Amino acid sequence: LRGIQGVKHKSRLGSGSNRYTAPELLRSRLSGVSCKTDFFGFASVFHRFAIGRSSAVWTNPGADEDATMEAYDFEFAALKDKYALILADHGYAPREIAFLIACLDPKMDQRPDHFQRPD
Numbered sequence: 145l146r147g148i149q150g151v152k153h154k155s156r157l158g159s160g161s162n163r164y165t166a167p168e169l170l171r172s173r174l175s176g177v178s179c180k181t182d183f184f185g186f187a188s189v190f191h192r193f194a195i196g197r198s199s200a201v202w203t204n205p206g207a208d209e210d211a212t213m214e215a216y217d218f219e220f221a222a223l224k225d226k227y228a229l230i231l232a233d234h235g236y237a238p239r240e241i242a243f244l245i246a247c248l249d250p251k252m253d254q255r256p257d258h259f260q261r262p263d
Contacts, residue, residue: 187248
């Protein structure tokens with residue numbers, strides 16, 4: 145993939161770092177990057193502190209794109225129900241909970257495309 149001004153960007157999947165960065169950025173898929181990408185980063189950091197984790201929920205486990213995206217999907221499916229309960233315990237409204245969870249979807253096209261104000 146060629147990036148801005150012909151600079152080649154390599155994938156950072158499996159790097160062990162950047163675990164708050166959206167998968168599309170890690171894969172160097174820079175076309176189509178939008179606020180959805182920012183929402184993923186915001187929601188990943190927010191998730192960590194909302195549930196009291198000491199690190200990111202995402203493992204970014206390997207350089208193989210298909211296997212890593214499967215891991216992201218598995219991690220996303222595993223966090224949704226527990227996270228919804230924790231957010232409800234913190235006093236978030238169902239609409240706010242749905243927004244915060246949707247922002248964590250590893251598939252960019254499934255994330256919100258605009259900010260949702262709190263109730």
